[in-house]
Each structure stands twice: as structure tokens, then as C-alpha cells.
Amino acid sequence: MRKGNETRERILDIAEAGVLAKGFGATSIDEIIAEAGITKSGFFYHFHDKNELARGLLARHRGRLGQLVDEIFGRAAELSDDPLQQLLIGLTLFAEHMAAMPGGHPGCLVATMSYQEQLFNREVRAMVSSIVEDWNAFFRSMIEKIVAAYPLREPVDPGRIARNITCAIDGGIIMSKSLGDPSVLPEQMLMARNYVKMLFQPAALHAVPREALAA
Amino acid sequence: MRKGNETRERILDIAEAGVLAKGFGATSIDEIIAEAGITKSGFFYHFHDKNELARGLLARHRGRLGQLVDEIFGRAAELSDDPLQQLLIGLTLFAEHMAAMPGGHPGCLVATMSYQEQLFNREVRAMVSSIVEDWNAFFRSMIEKIVAAYPLREPVDPGRIARNITCAIDGGIIMSKSLGDPSVLPEQMLMARNYVKMLFQPAALHAVPREALAA
DNA sequence: CAGAAAACCGTACCGCCGGTGCAGTTTTCG
DNA sequence: CGAAAACTGCACCGGCGGTACGGTTTTCTG
Incomplete structure (x- = not known):
């Protein structure tokens, strides 16, 4: 048995x-x-039926990816106590992990299934949706810790920032596939990282506009 | 006939x-x-066959979307001569257009088909890929004009910024679908807009870190 | 070791789907 | 009117997800 x-x-x-x-x-x-x-x-x-297969795949995938994320952000927590640095380091490690995959990352099951929604029943769709929400919640909690310690350069909702990171990952996966270029995913993960960095770290003083056009 | x-x-x-x-x-x-x-x-x-139907859909979609983008960014060009402002205005108008759609935007054909790649032959895939490249090229050309006029806060490749905007749109569409919340797409388009804005407009002087932790 | 439950196998069948082939018919335009 | 375009009608194909059900083997437990 x-x-x-x-x-x-x-x-x-x-x-x-x-x-x-x-x-x-x-x-x-x-x-x-x-x-x-x-x-x-x-x-x-x-x-x-095939829906149950989909649920099985998603459940396993969620577990494995969760473990990877725990490892990566656990390592980030070892490397810095600062919440902002933890997120920045974690995103870098995550991007490096994706870039290191031979022949490009295998593609995310959740992203794949998000776009094949119509093939599945409500349970599977709810599962996909909840996984995306988990990601958003994960990043959101990190960002809220940062907000508590740093001033925001512009008033931006933490949820938006969290969704932006998730979007960068999903968008990166989809564009990597469309263009057949696996390097887009890690690139865009680092772009998301840089976004966060800029939101919380004001520009250096020497970076002033070349002209007075910038209002 | x-x-x-x-x-x-x-x-x-x-x-x-x-x-x-x-x-x-x-x-x-x-x-x-x-x-x-x-x-x-x-x-x-x-x-x-069904592939030819897909090509027909994509061709029509490309034409229509191209027209919409021409209108939106043409309007933006009427409203400002500055290349940075043109992109910022255009993205705002674009986001508003998406937000104004009753019951949410209908979803992008290209994004949908990107993730159903396996259903199509090479011609259709090539078409999807070329449309994504067109988007990237469009934003890239705008960003290069901005780069010529503004100093970049950080050294970021214009192609990366262009792809980030496209990624935000694709990711926004996919997340809107996954979460069943159409507001995510316009939200993330505005996040991309804000990213561009921050990249070219340094932070105000009053926005300094609350602590010295920010390295 | 017995027996029950779990883990299968074999086979026949269903309806939907994309697609083919081809002969025949109607519509449209010059 | 005539030719080309725009279909119709019908029969058929293989692959797909899925059902039904009886039979067999494997595995653990008492």
C-alpha cells in the first residue's frame, strides 16, 4: 500500500x-x-479525472517552491538583519537561482495553469488563485516590515509593491517563453528588486536632472 | 465576393x-x-485549419491594438513635447483606458496565446513572438529618447526598462485573471509608469532615510 | 499464513474535437 | 449569361477525456 x-x-x-x-x-x-x-x-x-491531476501537480509544486523560497529568504535573513536588505538579497538570490537553471528555468506551473484556466474546474482555479495570493502576501509582509523602518519615497500601497514583484515574475516567465529567451525572467526579477530599492532609498544627491524640464 | x-x-x-x-x-x-x-x-x-484562425485573430488584434496605442501616445505627444512626459502621460492614459473597460479589460489575445503556445505551429508562435518584440521595441524607442535628454539615476539598459513595461502589462493581465480582479492590470501599468518616473526623476531632498541603515 | 484492502489490468464503449475529401449547390459580380 | 466565389451536405478518421465493470495481483495487518 x-x-x-x-x-x-x-x-x-x-x-x-x-x-x-x-x-x-x-x-x-x-x-x-x-x-x-x-x-x-x-x-x-x-x-x-484530469483536474485532480492538476491539483496534485499544484500541491506538490506549492510545497517545493515554498521550500525553495524559505531557503532563499532564510539565507537572506542570515546575511542581514535589515528588512529592506533581506528583501533585496532574497530577490537577488532568487534571480540567480533562476538564471543558474540549465537551459533556462523550467517554467512555473502556476503561471502555466493561470493561462489555461478554462481547462480546469473551480477547485483548481481556486488553488491557482490562492497560490498567487500567497505570493502576494509573502512579499507584502516583507514590505510592511520595510515600511515600518523606512520612509517611502512616494506614497505607494505595500500591496501594490508586492503585486508588482509577483507580476514581474509572472511577466518574466511569460516573456521568456514568448521570446524564447530564459534570461528575461532573472532580468525582470532584478528590475523588481531595483524598484523596491529605489522606492526606499532616495537618489544620490549628484543625480539631478540635466535640464529643468523634470517637474 | x-x-x-x-x-x-x-x-x-x-x-x-x-x-x-x-x-x-x-x-x-x-x-x-x-x-x-x-x-x-x-x-x-x-x-x-485552426492555426490559420489563430493567425487571423492575431493579425486583427495587432492592427487594432496598434491603432489604440497610436491614438493614446499621439494624444500624449499633443499634451507634451518632453519625451519623458510623453511616456508618463501615455502610460496613464493607457491604464485609464484599461480601467474604464466595463467588467474589466477583455484580456489580451497575445498574452492568452503566449501561454497556449503548444497548441500552435511555428508560424503562429513566431507571430506572437514578433508582437511582443514590437511592444518592447516601441517602449524602447521612447526610452532611448528620454535617455538622450535625462540622466539615468542608475545605469539601466533601455531594453530592460522597455521589457519591464511589457512585463507589467502581461503580468497584470495574468494576475487580473488569476485573482479575478481587473483592477490589477491598470494598477500595475501605473506601477511601471512610476518606475520610469523614478528612474529619471531623482528623489526630493526631504526623502532621506529615517535611519542610517540604508547603505 | 489467511484474508482483506489496495493497487492495479483488460476491454469495450461514449461523445467531442480537429480535420479530410469530395461532389453538389447557391450567391455574387463582371 | 457565365465564371468564380462562397458555401452546403455527408461520410469518415484518429485522438482525446472519461465511464463502466469484472477480474487479478500485490501488499500490509492481524
């Missing part, structure tokens, strides 16, 4: 590879079971 | 509505022809 979990994990592995490479819709059950060496009945024993 | 174009347009209209509402994969040909009141043979007379 433990073999069941092994098979389940194998199905998820194969499905995940397929989804990241070709998208959810293009990853057929027939294909998965062929690679897993099981029958259709076996597949439907573990997942009663 | 002009009725042919009318039917073609009607097919595109129906398909576009379906794709924006449910995605490309979930919009079936059977469904389109039923709504258009034609037969399957009639459909395949106009589009020899």
Missing part, C-alpha cells in the same frame, strides 16, 4: 515534465500512462 | 469572444460555426 504512492509520484513526475514542456492541454493521459508503464484504469485509480 | 469577407470577419468576431472568455483550446470550431450559422465546410473554406 506504499507502492501506490510511488506510482502516484511517478505519474506526477511524468505529467509535470509534460506540462512544463508542452502545456497541460497537450499532455495527454494516454501519453502519461505509456511512459509510466501503467494502464488507463491504473491512472484513474489514482486521479479520478 | 464581398460576402466572403463578411463571413470571415464574423467568424473572427465569434472566435475572438470565445478565446478571450475561455481560451483558444476551449473554443471549438463546432461552437463557432453554430453561432455563425455556417457549416464546417464553410469554416474550412475560410481557414484551412
Whole structure:
């Protein structure tokens, strides 16, 4: 009765590879079971439909990504006590992690599924939505700590800043895919980092406008 | 022989509505022809397969969106001669346009199709990719004009800034969809605007760090 | 070791979907 | 009127997600 979990994990592995490479819709059950060496009945024993497979993939993905983020921002907390520096360091490490992936990052399951919404039922959509909200909440909590310690250069809602970081990641993933250039994702993560930095660190005095045009 | 174009347009209209509402994969040909009141043979007379339908949608979308952008940034050019102000005004008008859409913006065809890549052949993918590149090139040319007139607060490549704006739009669309909140898109467009503004307009003198922690 | 539950297999079947092929018909325009 | 354009009608194909259900093997537990 433990073999069941092994098979389940194998199905998820194969499905995940397929989804990241070709998208959810293009990853057929027939294909998965062929690679897993099981029958259709076996597949439907573990997942009663494709939506359940999607939920399984998302749940695993959330866990793994959460662990990665914990490691990265845990390391950032080791390196600095300052909340602003922690976020800046964490984002840098995150970007480096993405850049270091051989052949580019594999693509985010959540981002992939966000755009294939229509293939799924409410439960899966709710799951995708809650994962995005988790990300926003994570960054928001970090930003609120920063706001408590630093003056904002402009009055910007912490939620907006948090969503901007998440947007940069999602947008970076989508643009990396569209352009076939994996370097866009880490680049845009660093752009988001720089945004935060600028919001909380006022410009150096020597950086004044060349002309008086700047109102 | 002009009725042919009318039917073609009607097919595109129906398909576009379906794709924006449910995605490309979930919009079936059977469904389109039923709504258009034609037969399957009639459909395949106009589009020899679904990829050609996708190309037709993208071509029309590109034209329309290009016109909108021309209007918006043409208006911005009327309102200011300064290249920085033109971009800032244009992005504000763009964001307002998106916010004003009843029930939220309809969703971007390009963004939708970027994430359903696997459903299409090379031609369609190339088209999606070239549209994204057009956007980047458009913002880039504006930013290069600004760079020629303003000092950059930090040394950032104009291409990166351009891609950041495009990313904010794509990310905003995807997050609006994921969270079911259309206000995220205009919000994030304005965040991108603010980023540009900050990059070229140094902070006011009163905005200094509350503590010496900011390195 | 027995027995029950879990983890499958085999097979036949369903409806939807994208797509093909092709002959025949109507519409439109010059 | 005639030719081209714009369809219709119908039969068919393979792949897909999914259902139904009876039978078999594997695995853990008492």
C-alpha cells in the first residue's frame, strides 16, 4: 500500500515534465500512462479525472517552491538583519537561482495553469488563485516590515509593491517563453528588486536632472 | 465576393469572444460555426485549419491594438513635447483606458496565446513572438529618447526598462485573471509608469532615510 | 499464513474535437 | 449569361477525456 504512492509520484513526475514542456492541454493521459508503464484504469485509480491531476501537480509544486523560497529568504535573513536588505538579497538570490537553471528555468506551473484556466474546474482555479495570493502576501509582509523602518519615497500601497514583484515574475516567465529567451525572467526579477530599492532609498544627491524640464 | 469577407470577419468576431472568455483550446470550431450559422465546410473554406484562425485573430488584434496605442501616445505627444512626459502621460492614459473597460479589460489575445503556445505551429508562435518584440521595441524607442535628454539615476539598459513595461502589462493581465480582479492590470501599468518616473526623476531632498541603515 | 484492502489490468464503449475529401449547390459580380 | 466565389451536405478518421465493470495481483495487518 506504499507502492501506490510511488506510482502516484511517478505519474506526477511524468505529467509535470509534460506540462512544463508542452502545456497541460497537450499532455495527454494516454501519453502519461505509456511512459509510466501503467494502464488507463491504473491512472484513474489514482486521479479520478484530469483536474485532480492538476491539483496534485499544484500541491506538490506549492510545497517545493515554498521550500525553495524559505531557503532563499532564510539565507537572506542570515546575511542581514535589515528588512529592506533581506528583501533585496532574497530577490537577488532568487534571480540567480533562476538564471543558474540549465537551459533556462523550467517554467512555473502556476503561471502555466493561470493561462489555461478554462481547462480546469473551480477547485483548481481556486488553488491557482490562492497560490498567487500567497505570493502576494509573502512579499507584502516583507514590505510592511520595510515600511515600518523606512520612509517611502512616494506614497505607494505595500500591496501594490508586492503585486508588482509577483507580476514581474509572472511577466518574466511569460516573456521568456514568448521570446524564447530564459534570461528575461532573472532580468525582470532584478528590475523588481531595483524598484523596491529605489522606492526606499532616495537618489544620490549628484543625480539631478540635466535640464529643468523634470517637474 | 464581398460576402466572403463578411463571413470571415464574423467568424473572427465569434472566435475572438470565445478565446478571450475561455481560451483558444476551449473554443471549438463546432461552437463557432453554430453561432455563425455556417457549416464546417464553410469554416474550412475560410481557414484551412485552426492555426490559420489563430493567425487571423492575431493579425486583427495587432492592427487594432496598434491603432489604440497610436491614438493614446499621439494624444500624449499633443499634451507634451518632453519625451519623458510623453511616456508618463501615455502610460496613464493607457491604464485609464484599461480601467474604464466595463467588467474589466477583455484580456489580451497575445498574452492568452503566449501561454497556449503548444497548441500552435511555428508560424503562429513566431507571430506572437514578433508582437511582443514590437511592444518592447516601441517602449524602447521612447526610452532611448528620454535617455538622450535625462540622466539615468542608475545605469539601466533601455531594453530592460522597455521589457519591464511589457512585463507589467502581461503580468497584470495574468494576475487580473488569476485573482479575478481587473483592477490589477491598470494598477500595475501605473506601477511601471512610476518606475520610469523614478528612474529619471531623482528623489526630493526631504526623502532621506529615517535611519542610517540604508547603505 | 489467511484474508482483506489496495493497487492495479483488460476491454469495450461514449461523445467531442480537429480535420479530410469530395461532389453538389447557391450567391455574387463582371 | 457565365465564371468564380462562397458555401452546403455527408461520410469518415484518429485522438482525446472519461465511464463502466469484472477480474487479478500485490501488499500490509492481524
